[in-house]
Amino acid sequence: MKNILKIEKLEKIYGLRGNVYKALDGVNFDVYEGEFLGIMGPSGAGKSTLLNIISTIDKPTSGSVVINGQNIVNMKKNELSKFRRDKLGFVFQEYNLLDTLTVKENIALPLSLANVSYREINRRVKEVSNNLEIVDILDKFPYEISGGQRQRAAAARAIIADPALILADEPTGALDSRSSETLLSTLKNINENMNVTVLMVTHDPFAASYCKRILFIKDGRIFNEIVKGEDERKKFFTRILDVLAVLEGDIGNVI
Amino acid sequence: MLFKLIKRNIRRSFRDYVIYFGTLILSIAIFYVFNSLDSQPAWSGDEYPQAKIVISSLMGGLSFIISFIVGFLILYANNYIIKRRKKEIGLYMLLGMSQKKVSFMLLSETIIIGFLSYVVGIIIGIFVSQIFSLITMKFFDIAINKIEFVLSYPAVIKTLIFYGITFSLVAVFGSFGVSRFKLIDLLMGERKNEEFKIRKKAVVAIIFVLSCIDLFLTYYFADYVASRLLVSPQSIFAIIFGGSLGTYGLFYSGFSMIFGVIKSMIKFYFSKINAFLSRQLLNRFNTDMGMLATLTVLFTLTLSVFISGLGLKNYIESSVESNSPFSFNITVYENAEKIKQEFDEAAYRLGKDYLKDSLMVRSFRSDIRIKSISPDKEYFGNSELLRNYLNDNFYIMLQSDFNKLIKAKNIGEEELTGNEALLYVPDGSKDFKEYLENELSFNRKLFLGDSQIEIKKIFPQHKIGNFMVFGSCALIIPDKFDYITQGYKTIWNIDFNFKTGYPSEIDKEFQKISDQYELRMNTLKEAKANASMSRVLVIFVILYLGITLLIASAAVMALKELTGAIDSKKNYQMLSKLGADDRLIKGTIKKHMRFYFFIPLLVAFFHNIFAVNFITKFLNAFNAQNTFLITLIAMGVFLGVYLIYYYITSRMAIRIIVKEE
Structure with a gap:
C-alpha cells in the first residue's frame, strides 16, 4: 500500500532556555492510502500541535514529515501554500464555507486557486457533488441550505482537488449529535467509496468510532494504538472508552 | 489599575x-x-x-x-x-x-x-x-x-x-x-455571519436603465441651462437633485450589473481568487451603497465649488478696472457744474502735482431699444440675459465727449464723418457682443428720430467707463446730431485721474464732498481693495469647507474599509488554508481597496466633466474664465489627499488581515 504520511522523530518545543515545554516529544507513525486515522488524547497532549504541523501551518523543532513523498519541513512559505492547495484538504468545524460565495463557487475554490481550466472545474464539481448528493443546491448560498448540506458542501470542497490527505480538526466539536452523525458518515463515505485518506483529530469517542485506526497521544508521545479490524462500530466504541479510561485514570492517579 | x-x-x-x-x-x-x-x-x-x-x-x-x-x-x-x-x-x-x-x-x-x-x-x-x-x-x-x-x-x-x-x-x-x-x-x-443583500435581477436592470436615463437627462439639462444662461437657484437645485438621484440609482444597480458581466465571463470568474474578490466587492458595495453614493455626490459638489470658486476669483480680478477706470469716477444727475467745481478745487488744493486728468462728459439715456437694431426681427432665443440686454435702451454720447475719455486713456481718437456712428459695449456677455456683430452684418442703419445714422463699427472695449456711463450699449454719434439728445435724461460723469501715491487727504476730502450730494462715487483704490478682499474670501471659504469635507469623507471611506477588513479576516484566513499564498491574498486586498476607494472618485470625476462644462459656460457669460489649469489643479489636490488616505488604509488593512494574530 502507498505511504501517504510518514512522521519520524517529530519534536516541537515551546519556550526559550530554562522554561521549555515539549509539546511533541519524538512522535513516529505512518498513514497509508485509504486509511481513516483518528488521533485522540486529553487536552494539552499535543494533538493540535501535531495537526498544525501536518497542515503546514506550524513548523516542528526537529524531525521530518513526509507527505506523499515530499518532506514539508524544509519548504518555503510559498511552496507550502502551493502544497496545501494541491495535496491537502481541510474540513473545519466552523466557518467552513464562505458566506458570500454560492455552494458551487465554494467547492470550486481550491481548483480556481490552482488555475485549473473551467471545463475541468465544472466536470469535477459535477462529479463530487453527485457523489455527495448536493447537485440541487449548487447555486444556493450557504445561508440558504441546511447544516447537513453545508457539511457535505465543505467535504466536497475538501476532496475536489483530489488531495493526498484530508485533515479534519475536531470536526464535530461544535455540532449537535445529529449533525455530527451526518458529517461523520460523509467522511466515512468519501473514505470508503472514493478511497480518500482521512486524518481526524478528536476528543469525542463517538466520532473516533468511525475511524479504522486510532492513535492515542499523551504528553507529546504516542501512548497507544488500536485498530478497528472486523469489529462492529459499537464494539470499537467500547474499546475506545476502555483505552480512554486507562488514559484518564492515569491522570486521575496523578491528581 | x-x-x-x-x-x-x-x-x-x-x-x-x-x-x-x-x-x-x-x-x-x-x-x-x-x-x-x-x-x-x-x-x-x-x-x-x-x-x-x-x-x-x-x-x-x-x-x-x-x-x-x-x-x-x-x-x-x-x-x-x-x-x-x-x-x-x-x-x-x-x-x-x-x-x-x-x-x-x-x-x-x-x-x-x-x-x-x-x-x-x-x-x-x-x-x-x-x-x-x-x-x-x-x-x-x-x-x-x-x-x-x-x-x-x-x-x-x-x-x-x-x-x-x-x-x-x-x-x-x-x-x-x-x-x-x-x-x-x-x-x-467575530462569529456573526456577514449580512448581505441580494437584489432581484429585473429590479436591478430597471433601476440601472432608469438611472442612466436620469443622468443623461441631467447632463443634457445642465448643458442646456448653461448654454442658454437659464441659471437660477431652481435650475441648480434640479441639476443637483437629478444628479444625486441618478448616482444613488447607479450605486444601487451598477455593481450588480457589472458583477453579472464578470460572472458571465466564466473562465475569468473561476480562475484564481476572482470569484471571491468580485462577490466580496459586490457585497460591500451593496451594503455600503448609500454611503458611497453620498460621498460621490459630496465629491462632485466639492470639486465643482473648488473649480467655480477659482474661476470666480479670476472674474473679480478682471472686473476691477473696467468698473473703475479712473482714480475717481463720479456719476451725477443734477447740479453737475457746481459739484465739479467743488471737486476741482479740492483736487488742486490738495494734489495739484499728482493730478493727471480732470474731465467731465455727458451721456444720455435714449428711448430707443437696443433690439431696434434689427427692426424686422424679434429675438426668439432662450437666453434670459440676452433678452434683457436687448430690451434695454441705447445710451448716447457725443463724439467730442467720447474722444475726451479715450484721450485721457491714451487710445487713438476716432474720426466720424457724415452720419457715421460707433457702438460701444462697456462690459457684458460674449453672447451679447456676438449678437450685435451678427446683426451689424445685415444692417448698419438706424433711425434716431428723423435722422438716419450708419453704425461704422463696434468700438473695441477699453477701460474708459462703466455701466453707469454707457449703459448696456452706447451709440457714439457726431456732435452735429446733438439735437437728438434733447429730452433725454442727462448723466454727468466726472473723472479724476491721479498719479500713483497721491496724498490720502484727497480720499477724505472727496468723500466729504460726495456725502453732501446725491451722487455715486467709485474709487479705484476701493474697488481694488474690495476685489482683493472678495478674492481672498472666496479662496478661504473654498479651502476651508473643501479640505475639511475631503478629509472627513476620505476618513469615513478608510474607516469603513478597515471595518470591512476586520469582518473579512476570517474569510482571508480560510483562503490561506486552502492554499492561497500571501502574495495572492495581499494582492486581493489591494485590489479590493482600489475598487472601493476609486470607484466613487471615478464616478465623481465623470460627473465633473459635465459640471466643469456647466461652470465654464456659466462663467464665460460673465467674462470670467475657467481655465483647464484650474480644473487640473483642483482635481490634482483632491486626488493627492485621497491617495494618501488610500495608501495608509491599504497598508493597515493588510496588517489587520495578514499579520495580526
Whole structure:
C-alpha cells in the first residue's frame, strides 16, 4: 500500500532556555492510502500541535514529515501554500464555507486557486457533488441550505482537488449529535467509496468510532494504538472508552 | 489599575487608529488656521477696515457647519473603534468590570485622545497659519518688513470650545452605547455571519436603465441651462437633485450589473481568487451603497465649488478696472457744474502735482431699444440675459465727449464723418457682443428720430467707463446730431485721474464732498481693495469647507474599509488554508481597496466633466474664465489627499488581515 504520511522523530518545543515545554516529544507513525486515522488524547497532549504541523501551518523543532513523498519541513512559505492547495484538504468545524460565495463557487475554490481550466472545474464539481448528493443546491448560498448540506458542501470542497490527505480538526466539536452523525458518515463515505485518506483529530469517542485506526497521544508521545479490524462500530466504541479510561485514570492517579 | 489600562489603551490606539488621529489633528489644525485668519498682520493697517469683521464672522459661521461634519466623523470613528475592540471590552466585562467603569474608561480615553489631538493640532495649526499669513500678505502686496509671529488666542479658545462640545457630545453618545452592549455579542462578535443583500435581477436592470436615463437627462439639462444662461437657484437645485438621484440609482444597480458581466465571463470568474474578490466587492458595495453614493455626490459638489470658486476669483480680478477706470469716477444727475467745481478745487488744493486728468462728459439715456437694431426681427432665443440686454435702451454720447475719455486713456481718437456712428459695449456677455456683430452684418442703419445714422463699427472695449456711463450699449454719434439728445435724461460723469501715491487727504476730502450730494462715487483704490478682499474670501471659504469635507469623507471611506477588513479576516484566513499564498491574498486586498476607494472618485470625476462644462459656460457669460489649469489643479489636490488616505488604509488593512494574530 502507498505511504501517504510518514512522521519520524517529530519534536516541537515551546519556550526559550530554562522554561521549555515539549509539546511533541519524538512522535513516529505512518498513514497509508485509504486509511481513516483518528488521533485522540486529553487536552494539552499535543494533538493540535501535531495537526498544525501536518497542515503546514506550524513548523516542528526537529524531525521530518513526509507527505506523499515530499518532506514539508524544509519548504518555503510559498511552496507550502502551493502544497496545501494541491495535496491537502481541510474540513473545519466552523466557518467552513464562505458566506458570500454560492455552494458551487465554494467547492470550486481550491481548483480556481490552482488555475485549473473551467471545463475541468465544472466536470469535477459535477462529479463530487453527485457523489455527495448536493447537485440541487449548487447555486444556493450557504445561508440558504441546511447544516447537513453545508457539511457535505465543505467535504466536497475538501476532496475536489483530489488531495493526498484530508485533515479534519475536531470536526464535530461544535455540532449537535445529529449533525455530527451526518458529517461523520460523509467522511466515512468519501473514505470508503472514493478511497480518500482521512486524518481526524478528536476528543469525542463517538466520532473516533468511525475511524479504522486510532492513535492515542499523551504528553507529546504516542501512548497507544488500536485498530478497528472486523469489529462492529459499537464494539470499537467500547474499546475506545476502555483505552480512554486507562488514559484518564492515569491522570486521575496523578491528581 | 483603571488608569494604567487607559494609558496602555491610548498608547496602543495611536498606532491602530492612525487614520482617525491624523484626520482629527488635521481638522483641528485647519479649524485653527481659518479661525485665526482675522488676526493676521495683513489687516492690521487701515487699508482694509472691514476685513477683520467680515472674515471673523464668515469663518465663525462656517465653523458651525464644519463642527457638524467633524462631529459626524468622530461619531463614526468611535463606532469603528468599539467594533475593533468588542472582544477586549467583552473581556473586561466578563472579568467583572461594571458597565459604569467600562463607560468611564471609554469616556476618559475619548477625552484624553481628543485633548492630545487638540494640542498637536493647535501646534501644527500655528505653524501653518504663519505660512498662510505670509501668503496673504503677498497676495495683498503688503511689504513684508519683518516676520511677525502670529498667535491668535481667540482662535485657540474657539477651537477648544467647538471641539470640546463636539467631543463631549460624541463621548456621551458613546458611553450610552456601552450600556446597550450584550456580553454575548461582544465576545462572539467575530462569529456573526456577514449580512448581505441580494437584489432581484429585473429590479436591478430597471433601476440601472432608469438611472442612466436620469443622468443623461441631467447632463443634457445642465448643458442646456448653461448654454442658454437659464441659471437660477431652481435650475441648480434640479441639476443637483437629478444628479444625486441618478448616482444613488447607479450605486444601487451598477455593481450588480457589472458583477453579472464578470460572472458571465466564466473562465475569468473561476480562475484564481476572482470569484471571491468580485462577490466580496459586490457585497460591500451593496451594503455600503448609500454611503458611497453620498460621498460621490459630496465629491462632485466639492470639486465643482473648488473649480467655480477659482474661476470666480479670476472674474473679480478682471472686473476691477473696467468698473473703475479712473482714480475717481463720479456719476451725477443734477447740479453737475457746481459739484465739479467743488471737486476741482479740492483736487488742486490738495494734489495739484499728482493730478493727471480732470474731465467731465455727458451721456444720455435714449428711448430707443437696443433690439431696434434689427427692426424686422424679434429675438426668439432662450437666453434670459440676452433678452434683457436687448430690451434695454441705447445710451448716447457725443463724439467730442467720447474722444475726451479715450484721450485721457491714451487710445487713438476716432474720426466720424457724415452720419457715421460707433457702438460701444462697456462690459457684458460674449453672447451679447456676438449678437450685435451678427446683426451689424445685415444692417448698419438706424433711425434716431428723423435722422438716419450708419453704425461704422463696434468700438473695441477699453477701460474708459462703466455701466453707469454707457449703459448696456452706447451709440457714439457726431456732435452735429446733438439735437437728438434733447429730452433725454442727462448723466454727468466726472473723472479724476491721479498719479500713483497721491496724498490720502484727497480720499477724505472727496468723500466729504460726495456725502453732501446725491451722487455715486467709485474709487479705484476701493474697488481694488474690495476685489482683493472678495478674492481672498472666496479662496478661504473654498479651502476651508473643501479640505475639511475631503478629509472627513476620505476618513469615513478608510474607516469603513478597515471595518470591512476586520469582518473579512476570517474569510482571508480560510483562503490561506486552502492554499492561497500571501502574495495572492495581499494582492486581493489591494485590489479590493482600489475598487472601493476609486470607484466613487471615478464616478465623481465623470460627473465633473459635465459640471466643469456647466461652470465654464456659466462663467464665460460673465467674462470670467475657467481655465483647464484650474480644473487640473483642483482635481490634482483632491486626488493627492485621497491617495494618501488610500495608501495608509491599504497598508493597515493588510496588517489587520495578514499579520495580526
